[in-house]
Amino acid sequence: MNVHFIAIGGAAMHNLALALHDKGYRVTGSDDTIFEPSKSRLAKKGLLPERFGWHPEKITSTLDAIVLGMHAKADNPELLKAQELGIKIYSYPEFLYEQSKYKTRVVIAGSHGKTTITSMILHVMHYHERDVDYMVGAQLEGFDVMVKLTEDNDFIVLEGDEYLSSPIDPRPKIHWYKPNIALLSGIAWDHINVFPTFDNYVEQFRIFVDSIVSGGSINYNAEDAEVVRVVENSSNTIRKIGYRTPEYRVEDGRTFLLTPEGDLPVEIFGKHNLNNLAGAKWICQHMGIDEDDFYEAIATFKGASKRLEKIAESPTSVAFKDFAHSPSKVQATTQAVKEQFKERTLLACLELHTYSSLNAEFLKEYKGTLDAADIAVVFYSPHAVEIKKLEKVTEAQIAAAFGRNDLIIYTDPDAFKRYLFDQDFRNKTLLLMSSGNYGGLDFDALKKLIL
Template sequence: MNVHFIAIGGSAMHNLALALHNKGYHVTGSDDIIFEPSKSRLAAKDLLPENFGWYPEKINQNLDAIVLGMHAKSDNPELLKAQALGLKIYSYPEFLYEQSKNKTRVIIGGSHGKTTITSMILHVMHYHDREVDYMVGAQLEGFDVMVKLTHDNDFIVLEGDEYLSSPIDRRPKFHLYKPNIALLSGIAWDHINVFPTYDNYVEQFSIFVDSIVSGGSINYNEEDSEVKRVVESSANTIRKLPYQTPEYTVDNGQTFLKTSEGPLPIEVFGKHNLNNLSGAKWICQHMGIDEDDFYEAIATFKGASKRLEKIAESVTGVAYKDFAHSPSKVEATTKAVKEQHEDKVLLACLELHTYSSLNVEFLKEYKGTLDAADVAVVFYSPHAVEIKNLEEVTHGQIASAFQRDDIIIYTNVDDFKDFLFSQNFDNKALLLMSSGNYGGLDFDEVKRLIA
């Protein structure tokens, strides 16, 4: 099968390209720019475009399918050529469904927690040598790729993202997978550039629940009132199975999960991660892993990349980085680190980087999210606000949004770095939360601060 990727360099797209190459397909692609690590990974499989840019001459009748990435625009010259030739054009999720329509599809959805839950499931399966197909949004220890597709595996586990499918398909990705088994972890307003109202955003999750195949099942976090309402109000003929946070204790910086065999020490921590673990356990049981085998495997799970990832530790100090940027994630992550290290001073640094987080109207959603931190710092780049064509954000608006009188605000990257590198990290926990990189912060230098 000959497949061409328009915008092959994206995180999701290049992983799908690698998966199809590994499956034996003939893969080509184009992009106007490709960054690391996508560039090196594509080059290693001889899939890196010879030249960057869009080349309509690459599009011909010999192609069996076009996969269109979000980075491309609706007037992309390769896309226009494909449309003119009447070629089959798939969005990323459409093509994943096409590859999995004869498998049991396990879809993990939610505003937060979906990457961690998917990662937990895959870790347990890998630990017990159970082969499954998958797509996950983070690099996992022991896994070479983030997408795996085979002819033979019975199950496919997919992270169900609610963002748009492609420039010409405005449906959320997770509407296209038609789950046999689903999970919904939480609902908290996000992606306001696409879903301008809270009700419109929540509606997407109702559609997701209704898309589960008849006779299928959904496990849902009943501690989230919106999740509970959405799932329990659905008229879809599916099994609805609630889960909640299991009992656990924290002793001297170590989290123990309560099990029938006694306290189990685990690597992950925080109420939100224990809640995620409970959901993952349910899904693994649907996939044939019993409870004892789940606990044996999950005890060795260290987390997904950039999800409460410990980057440095000394006798008295510790540092974490986390992808957290939405209000619910920021609050849960900050509380988790404080609970785990209650004897340490928690310095929490948040970069406002996404479209939503830099929107003046949305900022109020961050109220109280950094309250668990002893010292709270917010960094944002006025240039990023300008690039996104948003209204200027002021120090006063930030302080008012978080409703914390002692919050420290930086808009200059050098000032932020000077502050960070002037800190004494004895008896201190550092938490860096961002989907960006704080204007080019060197994390190796941060590690040396702690060591």
């Protein structure tokens, strides 16, 4: 099968391209720019385009399919040529469904926790040498790629994103997958540029629950009121199984899970992560892993990439970097780190970087999210607001939104860096939360300072 990728360089797209190449497909692609690590990984397999840019001459009737990435635009010249020739055009999730429609599809959805839960499931399967197909949104320890597709595996585990499918398909990705086994971890308004109201956002998860194959099942976070409403109000003929945060204790900076076989030390920490663990346990049991085997495997799980990632630790201090940016994630992560290191001063830094977080109306959703921190810092770039063509956000608006009179706010990356590098990190925990890089923060230099 000959497949061409329009916008092959994206994190998700290049991993799908690699997976199809490994499956024996003939893969080509184009993009106007490709960054690392996609560039090197595509080059290693001979899939890196010879020239950047869009080249309609690559689109011929010899192609069996086009996979269209979100980075492309609706007027992309390669896309227009494919439409002219009548070549089948797939969005990323639609193509994944085509590859998995005869498998048992396990889909992990929710506003938060889906990458971690998917990673936990795959870690357990890998630990017990159970081979499954998968698609996950983070690089995992022990896994070479983020997408694996085979002809033979019975199960495929899919991280279900609610964002749009492609530039010409505005449906959320999760609407494509039609799961046999599903999980819904939480609902907290996000992507306001696409879902302008909370009700509109929630509706996407209602559709997802109704799309589960008749006779299938959903495990859901019974501690999230919105999730409970969505699942319990669905008339779909599926099994509905709620899960809750398991009992645990924290001692000397270590978290212990209270299990029937005794206290189990785990590498992850925080109520939200242990809630994720409870959901992952249910899914693994559906996939044939019993409880004891799950606990044995999960004890060695160190977390998904960029999720509460420990970047430095000394006898009296520790620093974490986390992808958290939405209000619910910021609050859960900040509370988790404070609970784990109660006796230390927590310095929590949040970069407002996404479209939603830089929206003046959406800012009020952050109220109280940094309350667990002893010192709270917010950094944002007015230039980023301009690039996203949003209304100007003022420091006064940010201070009012978070509801902390002592909130420290920086708009200049150099001033923020000076603040950080002037800190005495003894008996202190540093938490850096962002989907950006704080205007070019030197993390290696920061590690040396803490160490």
